[in-house]
Amino acid sequence: MSEREAMEFDVVIVGGGPAGLAAAIRMRQVAPEATVCLIEKGSEIGAHIVSGAVIEPRALDELLPDWRERNAPITTPVTQEEMYFLTEKKGYRIPALERVMPHIANHGNYIVSLGEVCRWLAAQAEEMGVEIYPGFAGAELLIERNRVVGVATGDMGIGRDGEKGPNYQPGMELRAKYTLFAEGCRGSLSKQLMEHYNLRKGVDPQTYGLGVKEVWEIPAENHRPGLVVHSFGWPLDDRTYGGAWLYHFGENLVSYGFVTGLDYENTWLSPFEEMQRTKLHPIFRPHFEGGRRLIYGARALSEGGLQSIPRLTFPGGALIGDTAGFLNTPKIKGTHTAMKSGTLAAEAVAEALTTERVEPASYTDRVRNSWVFEELHSARNVRPAFARWGSKLGALYSGFDAMVLRGKAPWTLHFKHADNETLRPAELCKPIDYPKPDGKVTFDRLSSVFLSNTNHEEDQPVHLKVRNMALWKTVNWDVFRAPESRYCPAGVYEAADVETEARLVINSQNCVHCKTCDIKDPTQNIDWVTPEGAGGPNYPAGM
Amino acid sequence: MKILVPVKRVVDYNIKVLVKSDGTGVETAGLKMSMNPFDEIAVEEAVRLREKGAATEVIAVSIGVQQAQDTLRTAMAMGADRSILVLSEESPEPLAVAKVLKALVEREKPDLVFLGKQAIDDDMNATGQMLAGLLGWGQGTFASKVELADGRTEVTREVDGGTETVSLALPAIVTADLRLNEPRYASLPNIMKAKKKPMETLQAADLGVDMARRLTTLSVAEPPARKAGEKVGSVAELVEKLRNEAKVI
């Protein structure tokens, strides 16, 4: 402890995504004297950002109204939109989308690389005096007299055996009057905070999705910038929530990806393979002809919506963005709500800095009185309807909710199960026969992971902590046949020696920091903790 | 004793670069950039010599675009005392770089210049040797060990089939190979402190150096892709294929 250096700030922000960066910018707008430090575990801002992304500019309009003059990389407006219900061979286009699924209509929205937007936001924040340090993970909560007083970055140069190596560098304490946690979905410190302060008391379990994404470059003659395509139905069964997206944007780029609800039941399901095989569907395949795949990545997202948002504040800080669960699932958008939550938290912290209140509690009221609440409230029953009644009935309910009730249903549907509780034993599940990769449109997992540019210094402790290895054999293997080897989109988990004495191999260097293992492991036996800073994917521009 | 350490900003070691679809070059826009790994080793060696008291000052220099200042900040976070940014187009040729460095050497009068043996982008492996030639100094390239004594430096070099040790009169040029050391991490406190270390900015033109390129890149192509071959079922089959099909044993 004593060897760590410490530095004091008014505000420390953990995580350089849209929420953290919006909070940083807002802090300097409303409290120009406040010192603001933001850390990011990726090697640079944007390195760990995965999103579709179609963004609604509402929060940005409010935060930086002159974003166009500031040359924000937000330049492809949505011009055309298609939604399909897929069967194995056919796609049925949903007519009158604006009326049937008004939440999904994208008029006025933009297709972006969210990583690029974050890099741009970071440049704005730095210009406004925010200190930004990428390559450093918030590894440890600093809690004193039950108040969060900051975070410590991780030690560097600890060997795999846990011993200090020749290049050992202790972490640093970043102490703050208020600390904002913007770690994105399933933040590792947020998880500890929720437990320590019992923040989830009285709310529904969070439910998650896993988005697996590719960026393609396609021939100019096939590129239709502004085109947005979504699908649901095939290849998922009716009990599984999810679907594909495909957006044409930028210079001959296509963002394609697939979200699978992590409350899926079939242990044989592989979100990665669902993403791959959907590309072969006649609705999607033509988009990839003559193209080449540039980038691959994956990230979990929070789908629970309003019912699953925990208490947002605690002594000394707050949760913002998707680690709190602000994503609007029916809209499949969370950037605008994440940014808005960061903006509101910054305002609350600015107020608390003057009143010296221990907890920036006005943040919760600010959220409740904002459009974020209104939006999430009207969307609140859609995702649980899918969980309860399956895809087709869920979609019907969703249309009814939107067109007839206009989101104002007098009831609220609840999530009954956390995602780790939904898997069914392997012998009760139907194995899924995924097609072999063709190397042109579809690919295997490891060559995909290459394109995430992920890397972790080899000689460091494994950052995927299995609490009880014996449990893996008796539960994960004996009952579920190693679901982690299928849900992990980066090939981190392998079941080895399955013919004799099955054991789990963890290739932690492949990890793309999606957090799915932390979420979906049946007995919550895996803890995702931060590896050495700068480890993980290096998503380039375009992601 | 002063040590000058030129550092280059390159596409990060972890990034897989892609050839532009129009064949004009490699796509580098929007990629994570870092200090050339061999240059990190050079910085580390220079800083160690200063920490041992053998050197008094370590000066990092980078020649390139404005963003190369990030690379210089990293060098200073690792321990360089100050830095010089010489603005030019991105990734100038080694000949031009060597001429800029020669001008800086004449100004700063270091006793040693430590460079990485090559940059991992253009893979030229030339700047150190060229600077040595222009200055008429001795060169200890591909160094795996550097010692100082009696106004000379003894450099152990990685050569084909082993190592070779040469003794060079100071001032001299050393280029770092992989085994020389394992560079330290730039720690967060040191990154914060590095923000306050001095960085001077110059224009290449101010140094009177002609930066014109001598090589024109006509095209850049992906190397022919390797295809996955076949899985063989047994050692015997493998040996048979290597003998009769591939004819390599």
Add this chain to the structure above:
Amino acid sequence: MTVLVLIETEDGQVRQASRSAIAAAGKLGEVHALVTGTEASAQAAADAAAKVPGVAKVRKVASDVLAHDLAEPLADVVVALADDYNHIVAASTASGKNVLPRVAALLDVQPIPDVVEIKAADTFVRPIYAGNALATVKSSDTKKVLTIRPTNFDPAAAEGGSAAIEAVVPNVTDTVSRFVSSETPQSDRPELESARVIVSGGRGLGSCENFHKILDPLADKLGAALGASRVAVDSGFAPNDCQVGQTGKVVAPELYIAVGISGAIQHLAGMKDSKVIVAINKDPDAPILQVADYALVGDLFEIVPELTNAI
């Protein structure tokens, strides 16, 4: 057009890499071979070089200062002869890479390292980004100074020619550099960068002891160099100079046998130009299998000894 090729010798023979340089230079014009050394070693080298078909003339420069191929005097020798030549060529060996850039600087020329293909007298193909891209570059310098990658040019034969030998008066006296010693590890193995066959090991070998117990006999049998993945080097299984990969050595042998190497991209970047790749790995999904010509999935501890016996 006349081309000067720097010659390295080994055991009285012109090194294969230099014979590749002679072959490459032959595409550019008449080849003159430059041999240097002490009076005795330069004469021996000259005799060997004269026998290489394709060499039109051997130029011999002898001086005690030139005994050890030190870059400083050697570069001065080349520069003194440079007026006679349009191209100055060496193999991209440790020595070639040490000397030629210095020569180029003294001639105010931008060198062209690691040429893998000669398109024209002024146009060359060379790898960049550790071989992940091939750049075709055209030089505007009047003289071209280049190193060629030996594995990309079939070497000229060692015997069969009979070139004239011309002794050149050396222009070097003392120098800022002195040779101290040379250390060759106790090994009969070829050098990694010029080996015809490489046996390379990775994490799958588990320990330094296993690394040598399993791989040495196979390498001995094949007369192969030993390589290693970064993981294997980092784990202490193999010395650093064995590392094949982006920051290690980039190799292109005729046969590369990857044992227990998963094939991280950084490793593939260092060996994917090998002519034939064999992968022995227990993981059928290991990325190395994507580039291997022949893959044998199974336990390397059984397969490799069996392979050693079968060859």
